[in-house]
Amino acid sequence: MSGTDSSGVTKTVWLERDDLLSKAPSYPQLTSDAKTDVVVVGGGIAGLHIAYELLSTGQKKVILLEDGKIGSGETGRTTGHLSADIEYNDFLKLHGADGTAQIAAAQQAAIDRIASIVEKHQIDCDFVRVSGYMFHGLPTGSADFRLDILEELYNAAENTATFRPTKYIQGLAKAVSDMGGEIYEKTRYMSHSEENGGVTASLDNDKKVQAQSLVMATNVPLQKLVMIERVEALRTYAVALKIRSEDVSSNGEQALWWDLGDPYHYVRVTPSKQEGYSLLVVGGEDEKVGKHDDYEERFQRLESWARERWTSAGDVQYKWSGQVLDSPDGIAYIGRDPGEDNVYVHTGDNGDGLTYAAIGGILISDLILGKENPWAHTFSPSRQHSGSHLKQALKTLPDVVKENLSDQVYFTKWITTCTKTMTDIEDLVPGQGDVVRQGLSPVAVYKDEQGQVHKMTAICPHLKGIVAWNSAEKSFDCPIHGSRFTCKGEVVNGPAKGPLQPK
Ligand SMILES: Cc1cc2nc3c(=O)[nH]c(=O)nc-3n(C[C@H](O)[C@H](O)[C@H](O)COP(=O)(O)OP(=O)(O)OC[C@H]3O[C@@H](n4cnc5c(N)ncnc54)[C@H](O)[C@@H]3O)c2cc1C
Ligand code: FES
Structure with missing residues (x-):
């Protein structure tokens, strides 16, 4: 979340009470090239758990990159349940008896792991x-x-x-830092390449981090379309x-x-x-x-x-x-990124991402260290969705992916159903935005508190989805793969890498 303390403008219980921005410790920006064993992208609960588990083994050095502040993503906006999923009947149909047993065991172990971390580091988070x-x-x-x-x-x-999620991750970040983990805020990952048995991550300030392994814990997957389209x-x-x-x-x-x-x-x-x-x-x-x-x-x-x-x-x-x-089958994707050797991904929270974060910490740490883990197959990002319940499960995929619409058909469908035009901007109250049609172009408009109108293309720079105005959080959100942009078009979260261009 580029540079701010939250991915939305509304105040959550935690962000206000824990006053994340002004009271939480800050971490520096990475301003030079760096080298480490594992680079973790994402300073939410998942990235921090992964860094914590790797450092706890004493076998790996870790650098964690966060483009906003620690907790500025969805972890700061959660409601803080740590729940073992109790809809196991659905899991039985989709994952079979063995898979369901693994999911249940992993979820129980995750909550126990969080409890033990709270106790060991005396984290004052009302657990x-x-x-x-x-x-x-x-x-x-x-x-x-x-x-x-x-x-x-x-x-x-x-x-x-x-628990209080923001307090917990502030304590977890301190534990990571105390164990020698390097945390960098306001430091944005842009891309990576794999070569010579390692990975190089490139940042938005043109600096590079070389590592043996890279872990993407950005909540929304940023890189591979095969992953992006699975959630x-x-x-x-x-x-x-x-x-x-x-x-x-x-x-x-x-x-x-x-x-x-x-x-x-x-x-x-x-x-x-x-x-x-x-x-x-x-x-x-x-x-x-x-x-x-x-x-x-x-x-x-x-x-x-x-x-x-x-x-x-x-x-x-x-x-x-x-x-x-x-995800279509109700559980997170945690493991090696499909088609990559040294890149790992953690995504698909299914609204239970706090528990999955602790599972991800244990599982990804084991995979990087080459240790067997009984949950690996169940949560594998490369797993095939199969069985008679697949059709039902697939109903959760985005319509455009399900229907396999071409860009042209998708665009025409939008343009012919959009009833709002530029003249509707006059009715916008200050502080609100909308998406309207200007001729054959979708345009994102925002009227600021001073009444000045900001116009941008409404076409998402990721893969040309047409964004929608989110009046609650004052952002433009892409329905295709979840990219979000501020009211003035800057990226809130990917997979889009660039802003909505001004018009
Ligand atoms: C209203 C609400 C209620 C919820 N309630 C619950 C609940 O009760 N229980 C539960 O288990 N889950 C709940 N969830 C879900 C849970 O909050 C999330 O699944 C979890 O916080 C995700 O953690 P994360 O670390 O994967 O993602 P995030 O916390 O979003 O962290 C990802 C981080 O990556 C950073 N990032 C992104 N791109 C880049 C980049 N290019 N470079 C560097 N950094 C980058 C972001 O800034 C962000 O800080 C809820 C969510 C919401 C919104
Ligand atoms: S088209 Fe992929 S996020 Fe917008």
């Missing part, structure tokens, strides 16, 4: 093991959702936890409502709750700054990027959903959104 409850046919209108009644109503899931970008939403602590916990115990709706919802509780009060963090309402411009309605639906169930909930104190990446 707490909690019970998880799956709502079945959730009743509404109850003012009392305390654990004692939930016990009787819902299935409990063992071994789930919550679908979704926008997910969260609101935090003030509530009396006694209304959401019993004997000080907390819980996580989920439903299986479409769109689905989940709830967690985190302490509020005010004594005796908590924040009810409600998330979900996921939708494909750029499909609908109904951001405010989604926040409102989350709020209404919560109020129907926790009737004593007070005002909404935070609302924010972020991007997650789904």
